[in-house]
Structures are given as structure tokens and as C-alpha cells.
Amino acid sequence: MNGDSVDVTWADARTANQQNWDDRVPLHQVAYGLEAFDDPTHLSDVVRDDIPVLERFLPHRSLSGLDLCHLQCHIGTDTISLARAGAHVTGVDFSAPALAAAADLARRTGTTATWVQTDVLDARSLVSGDFDVVYTSIGTICWLDDLDRWAEQISGLLREGGTFFIRDGHPALYALDENAPGPTIRYPYFGDGHAQQWDDASTYAGEGTVAHARTYEWPHPLCEILGALLRSGLRLVHFDEGRTLPWRFSPRMVEVPGGYAWPEAERDLVPTTYTIVARKDRA
Numbered sequence: 001m002n003g004d005s006v007d008v009t010w011a012d013a014r015t016a017n018q019q020n021w022d023d024r025v026p027l028h029q030v031a032y033g034l035e036a037f038d039d040p041t042h043l044s045d046v047v048r049d050d051i052p053v054l055e056r057f058l059p060h061r062s063l064s065g066l067d068l069c070h071l072q073c074h075i076g077t078d079t080i081s082l083a084r085a086g087a088h089v090t091g092v093d094f095s096a097p098a099l100a101a102a103a104d105l106a107r108r109t110g111t112t113a114t115w116v117q118t119d120v121l122d123a124r125s126l127v128s129g130d131f132d133v134v135y136t137s138i139g140t141i142c143w144l145d146d147l148d149r150w151a152e153q154i155s156g157l158l159r160e161g162g163t164f165f166i167r168d169g170h171p172a173l174y175a176l177d178e179n180a181p182g183p184t185i186r187y188p189y190f191g192d193g194h195a196q197q198w199d200d201a202s203t204y205a206g207e208g209t210v211a212h213a214r215t216y217e218w219p220h221p222l223c224e225i226l227g228a229l230l231r232s233g234l235r236l237v238h239f240d241e242g243r244t245l246p247w248r249f250s251p252r253m254v255e256v257p258g259g260y261a262w263p264e265a266e267r268d269l270v271p272t273t274y275t276i277v278a279r280k281d282r283a
Contacts, residue, residue, distance in 0.1 A: 013216035023210035031206025047081035066132040076102025124156035151232035178250040238277035
């Protein structure tokens, strides 16, 4: 049954997830509307929403000239958007086909970017240099089993004084039954170290199906996310929760400016996203 808690090793789960994300690449190259990036002013919807928040916490309130590492960058649409906002970008992902698609889009649009294939949990050992900004956004850390190790990579990648930014699906949202007729808890909010197993050949964007339908995700409550970042030595400078998502989590969600939301009568009942900005203080 989808969402069941299972005993699976990180290696087996990671292999299954990588096969699934490799399969998504050609589907997302169509669904993401990459032709829009032929316009040099075009930014992805995700980055357009994130930049005004992120830049409030940057020197000179701008990404211009800053070194930025984008973790779990997929096919690079957000990475290229961040480069267009002025950053010197490095995109990191575990999928070779995704990075090939990202590099192709960068070449086509004349964008300078560095691409590194590695698990995000090993990023510090394989990504060269230190960064003013480490960025990740939307649909990322549910694929990771060990947030302390994740946070250690982020802290290790940041220069002193550097800034970490994440916006992601809210763990309270992920606890809901997406197919129920109203907001109904179905899945655990708090994780116990076990993965949730999913069998779904569709993806969150576009038509078509993948050959490798099985994936594994881990629930991470806010206390675990914030605790991992704080334990890594970062300092929280901003936290917020949102009411809209850039993808339709549930068939009951309605399209609104900026994405999708619950029907209006339910919109204040449960958050859909959280945003964290943290800083690596100078010694």
C-alpha cells in the first residue's frame, strides 16, 4: 500500500529513487516548458518566489556576484534562474541524465554554470570551493534519510557569514491523505527512521509514466529539520509558513496566483510550505 512504513537500506532506497528520477528527466524536459528560457529574462516560478525572500538576508540585498551552490538541482531550471539573478552557480544532483539536461539547457541559453554529480549527503567531499549561498527548494529533503548529515554538508559548503535557504513542502501537509474529501491525517508526521514506500508511475509534472515506479521517502518534522541545521552550527535568521504550492499535492487543490492551494474555506487549516533562512556565523 502506498505510504506504508518499510525496512529498506539507504543504498537500496537511493538506487530505486535514482532510477525513478532518471526516468523523469525526458518527461520534465517537456513539462517544464524549457523553451521559455530562450527569453533571457525568464525565471522559473520557484525562483521568482524565492528570490525576494532570500535577497533580504544577503549583503547588498542581491545575489549579484555571489557564489551559490544549488543542492538537488534536477534539470537546472532553478539553477539557471539563479544565475540570471546574478549568482555564480554550481548545481548538484545525483542523476546523470538530469545534469546532462541541465548542462544542455545552460549551453542553449548561454548560461555559465558548474554541474556536479553526487549525492547531496556527500556534497562537501565532491564539490569544490566555498559558497556565499547554499540553496535548495521544493521537494528535496523527503528523499533523504539522515538530516544531520545533510546539514553538515550545508555548513561545510558555506563560507563564514554565508546563507542557507530552503523552501519545501510542509511536513504537516505530507501527513495528510491527498485523496480524502477533506483534510484528514493519514501518514506519520514524526519519522521513526523507516522509509515510506510509494509505487506511482506518474510524476508531479506533465504527462507520461516512468519505468521505475517505486520510490522511498522519509517524513521529517519541523523539529528535526530545524534541529539538524542548528546542530550543524547554523543560526536561524528567518522562518515562515505558506499557503500555496508550486505543484498540485491533492486533486482537491485549486489553482491560485503562484501555484495551488486548498479550497478557500480550508486554506487556513494547514500550511503547505515552510521557508527557513539560516546563517553560518563568522568565528
